[in-house]
Amino acid sequence: MTDHVIRLAVNDEQIEATVPARLTLADFLRDRLGLTGTHLGCEHGVCGACTVLVDERSVRACITLAVQVDGCSITTVEGLTGPLADRLRAAFSRRHGLQCGFCTPGFLVTATEMIENDSRPKPLTADHVRETLSGNTCRCTGYQGIVQAVLDAEAPDHITG
């Protein structure tokens, strides 16, 4: 198994590491860097629990190899900061958008991309939010609170009860 040296930024911190070619990005983040907020729900690219941002686009860390992100900038749930992240977190809690919380990091990352980097017209509609979240599975909440939380966070002025 050949090892490779990779250099990347993770949550704004510069990192250099030697990794085997087959090490997944998720395992690299979790086991090497201790960033265990990136969760593994399927390890085959369906559930979205492992979603992270690679150069601001959402990526499934379970089916991405660490060597593939050489030179990239990674944001994990631990690195979501700022006003939008604060609003999202508050709205998820207020709307009961999480129960066990296992899916939550993936939803927060996907929602961040949806609100910040998606060219669709704003404010978002519930249907658009549902469609964009369709790559993330939640087994606990039935999605209702998650959808409401994303809408709340995107348009903070429109928060109703």
Added chain:
Amino acid sequence: MTLIGTSVPRREDERLLAGKGSFLADQAQGAYHVVFVRSDIAHGDLRQIDVSAAQEAPGVVGVFTAGQLGLRDNYIALLHEPDPEFVAATAFTMVDQRLAVMADRRVHYVGQIVAAVVASDRYLAEDAAELVNVGYAALPVVVEMEDALDAEAPVLHEHLSSNEAASLSFSFGDPDSARAQAAVTVAETYRIGRHGAVPLECRGVLTRLGHRTGEVDVWTSTQVPHMVRRGICAATGWTTDEVRVHVPDVGGGFGTKANVYPEEILVPLLARLTGRDLVWVEDRQEHLTAAAQGRDQVHHCVLSVDAEGRILALEDDFLVNIGAGSLWVAGIVANTAIHLLGPYRVPAARVGGRGIFTNKAVVAQYRGAGRPEASFVLERSLDAAARRLGLTNVEIRRRNLLTAQDLPYPRPLPYRDGVPIVYDGGDYRACLDAALDLLPVGVVAQEQAAHPELLIGHGVGCYLEATGRGPYESAQLTVTPQGRIEVMTGAASAGQGHETSFAQVAAESLALPMEAVRVLPTDTGSLAHGIGTFASRSAVLAGNAVAQTAAQLVDAGRRRYARATGADPAEVGYREGVFQAPDRDPAGWRELARLGGPGEALEGEPPLRAASMYRCRTVTWTMGVHATVVGVHPGTGIARVLRYAVAHEGGVEINPLVVEGQVLGGVAQGLGGTLYEEFRYGADGGPRSTTFAEYGLPGASEVPEVQIRHLGVPTDNPLGVRGAGESGTIAVAAAVAAAIDAATGCTHVTATPIAPRMVKSALDAA
């Protein structure tokens, strides 16, 4: 402000939203990994297991087969025994199940463990596992229950004489003459497919060895830590002093983690054998192959009604496919049978049910555990009878639902706990009205206008759910040196918000602010006894245990205050966290805690603590009605759920947000099992649904907004709470099936998951 009944924001949320949850796999740093070699055939004898190449592979510490483990009993001990009164009333029988912890001679399902590899990391352990060579002599495979009951069928478990795992039967009234007098009798076979909990976090077990103490600390993603401890001790012969089971953050359970698994015994055992800290983190394919599944029932139901649609008799004969085994077979068979009676006036019934062994994976109590199956069968039968009589689905229910005049309503049958059944509800017909108020039949016209391409139908489904099953749950409250109250219960949380809800109960009971209370994760070393979280029992059992123990803690505080001040304990008042007797200085919890310290008035007294078990006499019943509007695409037969409403007669809600979340999530899971999810098996017993591509969980676009109305009807326990964890799931299949039938006008859905091709071919033929 009263805390009970308030939607206090959840305390769990902050860490979970920060990505700082502490799930099983998150705690694995430094541990070596276990990877299991699992049977890839469904039935056969083990011939030889060649581990030589694997032993030599890089990073491998050892490869273990059953013979090397030194287990005292190579099977998992029974989890519960049926109550003798219930056994007598229902002629209940149950055989001895001995499914191997690690297969030593024979395998009974694909995914059964035959060997374990221990290596320095997961990648290397998986490499080595592939080098283990297992030789089998295949045996004939039994997948379907009808085949398992065939006289020629192989008997799957050698120590038994048939493939029947459990049975019961009961009858009351006079079903034969009822049937003879009936205006309409509908008879049908119903099938509920095999689907299951499938929490987003798979299972996992971590063991750390206490080299100084000789203890083994086990973390497992479970709902039932004390049962796991018992399973470990029974199989290994260790004492409860040697092993301590801890519960990490658990990423969903829904019943599949309310079970005791071979891995929970093997990982601690292998840790001791290798002298290393070990972790096993289940992957999704393992989970969809080897974790406990649910449902998988066939019912033959005959419902007799009079000319007005009033139920005269219900007769049902059912089979439950428990696969290679189920530690919960008694619960599933009994739940199914009892819940077949539903929230209706049923004057006569004859019910028989059996649990059947096959070569599918094991089964546990998936959310509802017999209740959704029973609801589907009874509700579908009512719809069939309504159709024959020319009544609407709503009208036939109106005529049969129990009302305030009927309730409380006794049944001539004991519940599983041996106590005669009495439904303790308020007015079940009013609950139907509430559901229809949320989602009237008239909504169909609106939805038709919005979706001209779809066929639209409205459906309702009712359920009654026994909740808060005993016999007990325990709670312990301890005062820290700073005067904070720490709470622990036996009911481990798997996402239900116990850290918040139980803190609300404790704070309210102690008249303290929430900040003064903290709920600790369950561990069996700190709490000697407990049962766990399942069967909609935690709010009822653990909630009341916390309230009861809080009262005892106040008494203990009062006595300590009296000892320290010389006051008469009867004169010590307690208000908002402060004890005071006439003419003495007041003292709060913190001052009381300090009194035991060096040089203080009560030097050497142990920390204030109270522990108790709350016992309930019997279950309390939650009733509810689901209403839905479904659109069916005529070209494909695919159903889309457009609108959904649930009205339920619950009790006092400790935290309404949490209760509502349970109902919402329950509906989503119900929709999954009704429309999308199924564990499929080939004729060779091979599982065919081992990824999320094949086992389809509902996503954000499949689950509609759900409206909920809570009709609070307090019940006879100190907090007045009823369980609600399963309320969202139970009646989904019934309601959606009815809506599809109404939409198509030409189907009578009798099986789940509801296959679009069945709907389409009915439409094409019509």
